[in-house]
Amino acid sequence: MTTIDDVRERLAEIRPAGLSRDLIAAGLVREVTLRDGVAMVQLLPGPLPPPILAATIADIKRVVGALPEVVGVDVQIARPSEQAQAAIPGVADIVAVASTKGGVGKSTVAVNLACALTRRGLRVGLLDADIYGPSLPTMLAIAGRPRVEQTTVYPLEAHGLKVMSMGFFLDDTSPVIWRGPLVTGLLRQFLKDVRWGELDLLIVDMPPGTGDAALTLAQQVPLSGVVVVTTPQPVSVIDVERGIAMFNQVNTPVLGVVENMSGYVCPHCGRLDEVFGAGGAVHLEQTYGLPILARIPLDAAVRTGGDAGVPIVVAQPEHPISRLYAAMAEQVCEGIEAARTAAPRIVG
């Protein structure tokens, strides 16, 4: 008896003109049904130009019609589906927190910004894309492994955030010794396979630099914007300028600059000591017209919060630094709206 598999086998013998593969291998067949001897073949719209499509339909009718017990062949073109689909299902906006130099406190900023955004009533996710040195499990005091069902991974939760990190899959001291392709592969998987649920905003804590991970992220998803973290001294600012150039190339709006470790107020005499120099963010503002989202001084309370797993924005919401983060969250939301552009419609 002729089965659907027999029909598909026949379809795999058809190679439309100009196409390197057969119909099945090229993924052009959406559905095949067989009922009362009538075979229905549904093709995807678009890929085949009209004259080739006409010839292909004739081929299908001839080849499938020659199967025993098949009395009729019905070839349909599927209705075009709207391509305006979210890059990550359920996630409205994706914002990266990036620094091109390490050690500027990027993860601390990412965590506190995410918490400040939740306090604004947004549903926020936090993805730790630093595969080599994941720090979010410590900073949010999350232990345990995410639930994995086949290829779907469920994020863990802390302080109202949904969180995913490579750190969840590692023992505390085991290093990740991977080459670039593996890192991009995992990042792609984190973007594709994590079931975030409904999120207003996904914050991605980027690994430092303008390398594989940054490029993969910019290509895999339409980023709504980037927050660039720097310290005031020139050696950090120079790297940041490279990062800004990269994000310009991939048309990703830089929402602004966070100057971290921006001076230290002596708890004894109250004098401001500019440990890392001054002027970094101002230079970036003047050269690139980038808004300064915040200048955050060194404060032991921030460090304590990070190491204890309770970010300062959560532990002490009225602390002056928490207020800086609240203002930063507001500017990030405004910046996303201002930079919003629609993706092109792909038709035909």
Added chain:
Amino acid sequence: MSPSALPTEIRRLGARAVRIVWADGHESEFPNTYLRAHCPCAGCRARPQRSLAVLNEPREEIYPVQIGVVGRYAVSVEWSDGHDTGIYAYRTLRDLCPCEACAVAAARAAS
């Protein structure tokens, strides 16, 4: 990004061409062979020009089977002959616009 480098619609014109409507109202029509000959992927760019022409000479008519958006700056094209590594940045595509007005403007800018 300026509206001149922001597509609002990308339309496949079957075996013939791809048409892009830009946010500034301009329309570009790229013949498939022209678009393919300018494939920006490393493999196509690294080849010496002579063999590039030969390799890009379509044996049969080729056409895009799949066009996808890459981030917010580019599109990727999967061609009917299986070649799928080209990522065309919007800016590159606008600069490649083969219409007469753009060609004249490009020649003027170059001189």
